[in-house]
Amino acid sequence: MNIADCYRLLQLKSDARLADIKASYRRLARLYHPDANPQNPQAHEKFIQLNQAYKLILESIPPEEPAPQQPKKEPVQTQPTKTKVTRKSPNFQQNPNLSDIEKQLKQQSYLQLQHHLKSKKFPRAIALIEGLAQRIPQDPEVRQWQAITYQRWARQLIEExxxxxxxxxxxxxxxxxxxxxxxxxxVERDFRRLESIF
Incomplete structure (x- = not known):
């Protein structure tokens, strides 16, 4: 199941807000809950699919920033302080054919994809990027990310x-x-590694 299928299953558009996602999931979960449909095995299967779709969507959404806390008074430091390193947001290719929602979806998906690749959660990374490629098929940068994700997963499979x-x-x-x-x-290098295993 890819991300686009998950949104469809929860009867949502791909730009739905988190509050809408939760509300739709709760509504459908009540409707298909096994306790509400004890004689209907299809309702039970639908309930399982809803749970999986909801989980995948939540994993594809970047975590929200925590609310700012009240500043604490720091003790006076006698040692020099370290400079804080801030992450720059990635520079994406400007694609004038994308709507603002698609640009935002692309940026959020990229951050989530990086997290999955670093965590070696390759099946999740593939599901995420295939869903994005289905949603924004005309974007060459998304195709590039998709190819890289396939190659990284293949490299892991070679290790295994x-x-x-x-x-x-x-x-x-x-x-x-x-x-x-x-x-x-x-990929050529990976194919050579494959040949050397035999």
Whole structure:
């Protein structure tokens, strides 16, 4: 199930706010809850799908900033303070064909994708990027992220000695972004590693 399917299952648009997502989930969960439908196995299955969709959507939304706390009085420091490093938000290619909502969705999905890749949650990363590619198919940057995600997952599969599956994802990476020379060289290196395992 990809992100687009999750939104459809919860009867939401892809730009729905968190409050709307929670409200729709609660409404549908009450409707299909097994206790409310003890004789209906389809309602039970639908309830399970709703829970999975709700969980995937929540995981794809970046966490909200915590409310600011009252400043505490700090003791006087005698040592020099370290400079604070702030993260710059990523620079995205300007695509005039994207609406403001699509731009926001793209930025949020990118941050979530980075988190999944760093945490090695590759199936979640793939579900997220495939949903985004389905929502914004004309964006070359999204296709590039999709190809990189496939390649990173294939590399992990090589580590796990899942050779055939790794080969499939390497080929998917090349088909998704065939003009990316850097990706080609990385995939070439991964194919060489595959051959050396045999």
């Amino acid at each position: 000695k899942q050779i055939e599956k790794a080969r499939i994802y390497l080929k998917k990476a090349l088909r998704t972004d065939p003009h990316n020379r850097t990706l080609w060289s990385e």
